[in-house]
Amino acid sequence: MQYLLLIYNNERNWTELPEADVGALMGDYQSFTQSIAKSGHYKGGNALQPTNTATTVRVRNGKRTATDGPFAETREQLGGYYLVDAKDLDEAIGIAARIPGALTGAIEVRPIMQTPAPVPA
Amino acid sequence: MLATLIRLLGDFDVAEEALQDAFTIAVTQWERDGVPTNPRAWLISAGRNRTVDRLRRDDRFVRFTNTLALPTEPVVMPEEPRDEEDGVDDDQLRLIFTCCHPALARESQVALTLRTICGLTTEEIARAFLVPVPTMAQRLVRATGKIRAARIPYRVPPAGELAERLDAVLAVVYLVFTEGYAATSGDALVRRDLSSEAIRLGRLLVALMPDEPEANSLLALMLLHDARRQARAGADGDIVLLEDQDRACWDGAQIDEGLVRVEAALQNGGSGPYAIQAAIAALHARARVASDTDWRQIEALYALLLQRAPSAVVELNHAVAVAMVEGPERGLLLADAIDARGELRGYHLLHAVRADLLRRLGRRAEAAAAYDTALELVTLEPERRFLQRRLSELRQPDSNQAPAES
Numbered sequence: 001m002q003y004l005l006l007i008y009n010n011e012r013n014w015t016e017l018p019e020a021d022v023g024a025l026m027g028d029y030q031s032f033t034q035s036i037a038k039s040g041h042y043k044g045g046n047a048l049q050p051t052n053t054a055t056t057v058r059v060r061n062g063k064r065t066a067t068d069g070p071f072a073e074t075r076e077q078l079g080g081y082y083l084v085d086a087k088d089l090d091e092a093i094g095i096a097a098r099i100p101g102a103l104t105g106a107i108e109v110r111p112i113m114q115t116p117a118p119v120p121a
Numbered sequence: 122m123l124a125t126l127i128r129l130l131g132d133f134d135v136a137e138e139a140l141q142d143a144f145t146i147a148v149t150q151w152e153r154d155g156v157p158t159n160p161r162a163w164l165i166s167a168g169r170n171r172t173v174d175r176l177r178r179d180d181r182f183v184r185f186t187n188t189l190a191l192p193t194e195p196v197v198m199p200e201e202p203r204d205e206e207d208g209v210d211d212d213q214l215r216l217i218f219t220c221c222h223p224a225l226a227r228e229s230q231v232a233l234t235l236r237t238i239c240g241l242t243t244e245e246i247a248r249a250f251l252v253p254v255p256t257m258a259q260r261l262v263r264a265t266g267k268i269r270a271a272r273i274p275y276r277v278p279p280a281g282e283l284a285e286r287l288d289a290v291l292a293v294v295y296l297v298f299t300e301g302y303a304a305t306s307g308d309a310l311v312r313r314d315l316s317s318e319a320i321r322l323g324r325l326l327v328a329l330m331p332d333e334p335e336a337n338s339l340l341a342l343m344l345l346h347d348a349r350r351q352a353r354a355g356a357d358g359d360i361v362l363l364e365d366q367d368r369a370c371w372d373g374a375q376i377d378e379g380l381v382r383v384e385a386a387l388q389n390g391g392s393g394p395y396a397i398q399a400a401i402a403a404l405h406a407r408a409r410v411a412s413d414t415d416w417r418q419i420e421a422l423y424a425l426l427l428q429r430a431p432s433a434v435v436e437l438n439h440a441v442a443v444a445m446v447e448g449p450e451r452g453l454l455l456a457d458a459i460d461a462r463g464e465l466r467g468y469h470l471l472h473a474v475r476a477d478l479l480r481r482l483g484r485r486a487e488a489a490a491a492y493d494t495a496l497e498l499v500t501l502e503p504e505r506r507f508l509q510r511r512l513s514e515l516r517q518p519d520s521n522q523a524p525a526e527s
Contacts, residue, residue: 001272088274089224090282111271 002043002112003084003092008076009105011050028100036084041095045082076105083112123237124212125165128275130172133237133265142175143168213238214329215275221290222273229264230293236261238325239318249315250300287330291339291395294322298343302350316347334391338399341382345402348375360507364411376406394430397422416445433464437471444478453478469498473508480515489515 014022029047036042051070058065070077079101086092089109096107126136143164157163220233228250235241235249247257267273278286301315323340330336352366361367383403386396401422408414420442427435436459444452456475465471476491492512499505 088272089222090274090278093224109271113270 001086001088003086003089004110004112005045005082005084005092005096005099006078006108006110007080007082007099007101007105008108009079009101010075011077011079013104014079015050025100032098032100033082035098036082036095041084041086041091043083043085045080047080048078050079051077079105122161122165122168123240124216126168127216127237128212129165129169131275132269135172136168139168139172140164142171146171211277211329213325214277217290217326217329218277218286219268219273219275221286221293222268223286223289224271224273225264225267227293227296229260230289231296232257232260233264234293234322235297235318238322241318245314287333287335290326291335294319294326295339295343295395297322298346302346316343316350319343320347332389334386334389335393335395337382337386337389338391338393338395341379341386342395342399342402344375344379344382345399345406348372348379348406354503358503359510360503363405366411368409371406379403379406392429394426397426397429401426414445416442420446433459433462434468437465437474441474449478449481453482467498469495469500469504469508472498476508476511480511485515 014025017025033042033045054068054070056067056069056071058067082095082099084092084095086095089111092109092111096102096109099107101107123136123140126139127133130136130139146167147160147164151157217234217238220237221230225233231250232246235246236243241249243258243261244254247254250257277283297315298319301317301319320340320343323336323343326333326336327340348371349363349366351372352368352370353361355361379399380403383396383399386399401419404415404419404422420439423435423439423442427439437456440452440455440459443455453475456471456478459465460471460475472491472495476488476495479485479488479491489512492508492515496505496508496512499508
């Protein structure tokens with residue numbers, strides 16, 4: 001079963017961190033990613049550019065609007081994610097707890113909805 | 122049986138349907154062929170086989186077999202070696218841990234436990250917690266939905282997680298008990314059905330985990346509190362304080378069992394929050410008259426509890442014990458410190474305790490003000506009447522001396 005692990009952190013944790021600490025944190029993420037790749041849990045994952053690069057798009061009554069910024073202004077922002085394979089929620093929680101960002105922010109664990117495979121065109 | 126079917130079928134709703142199916146088949150078949158030697162195994166087996174049949178024809182089956190690797194051949198249940206009557210089995214233990222999984226909200230944990238372990242109906246649970254039936258039904262649907270969608274596992278947690286997970290289970294059982302023992306709102310002081318369900322759950326936990334001192338302590342704590350049920354309310358439903366209770370009305374047999382269990386838990390290395398609270402309840406229960414109460418030990422135990430499981434409510438209880446040992450002035454000092462921090466401002470008992478201590482110190486105007494605050498916050502009718510009575514006594518011009526209380 002697949003879970004998306006969404007990493008929420010205060011972006012300033014990154015921007016205000018001394019360069020050496022940023023390097024160390026990157027190293028932590030790298031070794032974490034390697035460890036879950038080796039154990040077979042890793043299905044994908046990415047870090048995101050900060051929210052000042054975000055654009056929010058809506059379509060209402062056929063009219064498209066695109067506005068600057070993320071959908072919700074919150075104290076912690078979505079900064080990256082992992083897609084993992086785990087046998088149940090407990091295993092997914094165990095993996096989430098090892099993400100370096102869990103130490104300062106929060107990880108949201110979302111099960112991937114099981115939908116029938118799309119019919120090839 | 123429900124617990125076993127949930128394990129076999131991996132789904133709460135499907136298991137409930139299966140059990141109903143099994144009973145329906147049993148009605149006709151047992152009448153024709155006689156009652157089988159092991160009715161429980163028969164029902165489980167019938168429920169399971171019928172479900173597999175039904176799901177095979179059902180489009181859900183595709184989704185279902187994907188996740189469960191369900192065998193497609195009918196399965197004959199082995200004869201169960203355990204005593205069928207006691208209903209204690211590993212399936213139930215697994216089910217308790219699933220119902221009390223930390224990924225579920227506490228109110229859902231409580232509802233699911235009462236629904237699946239105690240077999241209460243949705244209507245009964247709704248009534249017990251004073252919420253509309255559709256609200257409770259929604260809560261249960263959402264919780265079972267999350268168990269399924271997020272795949273909350275159905276198992277006893279491994280040793281490394283057991284202590285933390287057991288805490289949640291014990292907290293749910295104790296919450297059911299306290300809601301029954303001291304309802305948070307409504308007209309009745311005690312909702313007996315919930316207390317007895319909690320004690321039944323406590324017994325089940327002890328049977329499932331006999332070496333767990335905290336499980337035994339929780340059961341002891343509930344038994345000791347519940348033993349005083351008769352004496353806690355007067356004929357008119359009014360509160361009778363611990364010190365004024367007719368101790369002859371306490372349930373002696375239940376107290377004896379509680380005391381034995383506390384001893385056993387302490388000897389088994391129990392030193393957790395429930396062991397300490399049970400030890401405190403034991404000291405109250407042992408006193409033949411209120412003035413025999415060993416407040417010095419109770420005070421020491423509350424101090425210990427404060428270290429183990431710090432909370433403002435425990436601090437308040439400690440303040441009351443200190444007042445009993447060292448006098449109301451020292452107790453008031455501690456209660457005022459809690460008040461100054463503001464955490465318990467909305468808790469009527471903080472103000473009721475302050476009012477009582479001020480009254481005993483003869484500071485009547487301040488006491489009356491504290492009773493007023495407590496009255497604004499109280500939600501339970503008998504408690505409101507009690508506070509009102511105290512306040513009117515205080516305002517009577519001729520009662521210049523507060524009645525002695527110890």
